Amino acid sequence: MKKRYAVVLAAGQGTRMKSSLYKVLHPVMGRPMVQHVVDQLKKLDLEEIITIVGFGAEKVKDQLENDSQFVIQAEQLGTGHAVLQAEQLLRNKEGTTVVVCGDTPLLTNATLQALLNHHDQAGAVATILTAKAPDPTGYGRVIRNEAGHVAKNVEHKDASEVELHVNEINTGTYCFDNRALFQALQEVSNDNAQGEYYLPDVIEILKDQGEIVTAYQTDDFEETLGVNDRIALSQAEQSMKKRINNQHMRNGVSLIDPVHTYISPSVGIDQDVTIHPGSILSGNTQIKSGAIIGPNSEITDCIIGSDSIIKQSVITNSVIGQRVQVGPYAHIRPQTKIGNDAKIGNFVEIKKTAIGDKSKVSHLSYIGDAEVGSNVNVGCGTITVNYDGANKYVTTIEDDVFIGCNANLVAPVTIGEGSFVAAGSTITKDVPREALSIARARQTNKEEYAKKMKNAKKANGGS
Known part of the structure; x- marks a missing residue:
């Protein structure tokens, strides 16, 4: 099989996004567009992925890290000029190069593989990925000859009345014979209104040389969407969400209302999980079988154990055991580990804490920087006083x-x-095992005191 390479065009600033x-x-869906593109390319049998960067080059490099090699396009002089920047890395190599735009996050590896296969089977020097657009206004049209190959690639503004009905x-995605690509790029001119070098001009150059230029039509127009503004970004978000769900x-997996359920592509979910509306699952979250999530829960970079229930809660970078109940309205902050059969109730905040099996923190408590054993009951309003400033x-x-309500545990x-620990206690010293600790002032009742205060107020003219 021929060796295969990929060039990702990611140098543009994207002024129509109106964004820094x-x-x-x-x-x-929580992942940068260019990462979606590269993730799909990585599923193909490619020798190299080369990303052309320009604006925000360092940030793009930081995002893709070891997934790609990088070449700088110092001046944005068109798509042809962008691909030409990869010449030093690719020009002498035999094989096929696929060129993909970094703003096409919906493209799948299946479509790219089909494009490559069609290119090889047709014996083509260049192949265009095409689609049938419901409204082709503004798009370049692909005109085929009787053999089904590309006779013409014409921009909308240059199309005849007949061509406008095609x-x-x-779609802006291509396959090229690698050597032919870089030879043809040398002939591309910038004699146009924009003074730029356009990659589609390579198609005409190769056709004029008598080479076979063909097209592979994908059935899914939506997949080819290029994102140039916030409207298209929203469309891509909805399409990706639907695909994932x-x-x-x-x-x-049971999604009660998939329209209002948001699951990032990196999330793993076992069978027989139920997810209620308004839930957002992101990062490297893993949800085990039988768990029930939501409604309105946000879970990021967590493991949720089997048969656990998470209601109206926020959980980040934590591990939740099996058969755990969390919420409603709990906040589980990073580096927390909750054991099996535990309960974290309403308006409870847990931070950087290990809680053992069958322990309960049922309501209105803050437990931070703590190690909590098994079968512990933490009463309402308990606080671990963990910070001295x-x-x-x-x-x-x-x-x-057993810790009574409204206890303050002053660490360490x-x-x-x-x-x-008796209710209302402020504990500042260690409590021995099997002891009862009471740390509160003795109650004093002053008989008739309230009545005397009222009478004194009336005598002074008060109401």
């Missing part, structure tokens, strides 16, 4: 501890195994 963020870095459009449902300290709560402190 470079166009190809705008996210679609709805097969040039449909795949999960085919794999045995300069340093964070650890609170250790051992197995089988250890609550010993099997002990009790």
